Amino acid sequence: MGNNSCSPSPEMIDGIYMVGQAGGIIPDITLDKVVSNYLSLNSSFALNHQYSSIQGRLSKEQLAVLDNNLTSIFSKKTKVSYGGVGVVALAMSFLLDTLVAGVLGQTETELMDPYRRIFGPDNSSEVSRITRDYLRRVPWMVNNSDLMAEITDVYDQKLKLALIKLYESMAVEKRISTAALKLWINGAAVHLHMRIHGIRLFSVPRGSAESLRLSYRTGLGRLVQMYASYLRQNVKERAPTQEPPIKAGFLITEPNRKVRHRVAHISCQSQGIISAILSRILAAQNIRATETFFEVAGRNIDKLIRQEEHFELPSRNTSSST
Template sequence: MFLAEDKMHRWWWEPMPPEERLALLDVLSDALFASEQWHGIEIDSSLLSYSGLNSTDVLDSYREQVFNDEEPLDVPSIVEKLGGALAGFETVPNAVGLGALIISMILEIVGKSLGKKTMGTAEMLQRVFAEEKGNEVRDLMDEYLKHLQINLGKPQLQLAETRQIELDLSAQLTRLKNSMLVDGHMNSMLLKQWVNGAAFHTQMLIHQARLEEADGSRAVRAAGVYQQQLNVIIDRYKKYLIGITHITILTTRDQSTTYILSFNEGPLSGYSAPWYALQYKSQFTDTQMVEHLFSKQQISWTTSYFTDLAANIPTLVRQHATFQIQN
């Protein structure tokens, strides 16, 4: 009894050791990021997979996954029957970046019909935009992907469509940015839509430079602008999260402590800390909780994504890999 009273007394003045404080912040952060309430602000995995320097390798690996079977497959016949826009092709030029992404989407149709595990590329827009109706950014991205399929193997037609649709997409991204920054409609869903749209638009400009055999300087400048805009949006997003993220500490007679992280885009269950946490006074605020969230990869990637992409663009625009339907 004396020991418990002593611990209760020390709780009011003894600071929590830094390592325990950090561990508690980690647990609360992980609880949020693993919850159904956190919808994420990340760039979609499929767009990321086909945005890097190894997009050709990713596509070739997926082709092998789709057509790998114990029995030899008549790949040309399968593609002719199920491959949609790939039907009639033996090779496809410029199968890098968005060119590789669209081939992956077509292969998904073939893979599903063969009972193979797919990459989920075809569901990219659904993951980013969910079931939202009347979204101009989504519709323009969808329209562009459709035209890439229609004009597969026809670089001049792809170039014409790219020049037209990228301008329309750019304008809609500006409207979405202003909705968050000027009109005050900040939330995780809109940020996720904007950052995926901006990444997609930059990839369109890379594809355009590749088709024009240009140096990609316009895409580099766009990536720089988007990084600057993202920095401003993320700063505003941090203030938004501080307003909707709260820590509540509950104590019980059996000397247990429950730390409850409330996230007002959706409730979270509490985290029950060990009883000895009562020895210490909790010394972090809602603001510090959000600062810790921003140190995690789920958010910290935003500080350099477009800068890193810009550094790769001169190499990306020089990639002109040809996709072989059958290896």
């Protein structure tokens, strides 16, 4: 009976976990869904679907403004070279989001920063900065294959070094954290497809993408094991006091990530609550999806390299008739 009384109920666990969610302290190291979708064999479909959705949402006048903005970037050309492929498709997606926000008059606070979503709060890091700079440059040079190859190679090397530095800080110096691992996972995904695009442009050896992919898949396995240990060391919970002076309980998921709660339970149930919440946190990271991303890239590496879908900007007569 004593053991049963120390087993937390599902309602207790749910209540405390939900407080953690509401307080924004549940860790997130997931591979961003937009990144995984655009860095895939479905990239062209995803971008065309996004553009069709935009055309359906905007008025004729708003579409004319959008067209003018696109023309200022791509001149009179309606074909964006490799526009539906990999990192170029991802860059085009972000560009369209930004331009549409401008057309609709949305402020920066109203527009969700995609880099913050992808890389987490630490989106001023070196990995985030390099990725942001590269993807913002892509639309302006995409139709110049020589320049695109040159700049892609430059940013490939910059991002490679930044990711090595970040990996070593976690794996060697043991400075692993949710923020660092999320940066590395999403940065590695973008870097792999930056390398693949370099191969399409004949600026780097064909085999370099597979060796890079394998190193990231191997590194991911090691870092995930370390991360699970990190969470086991840091997730803590304490029950609210039952007698005066009444004090709220708390949930900690990692250093400086703490919320207070008032879910009543006895002290001996804390360990069971910690174990259950730790399991939920790890399940929420969808690690298998991230592993699959790098594994599928290996199986489809030749198909990814051969992708050559261009993105067509419909030529639209924006002059008004009288």
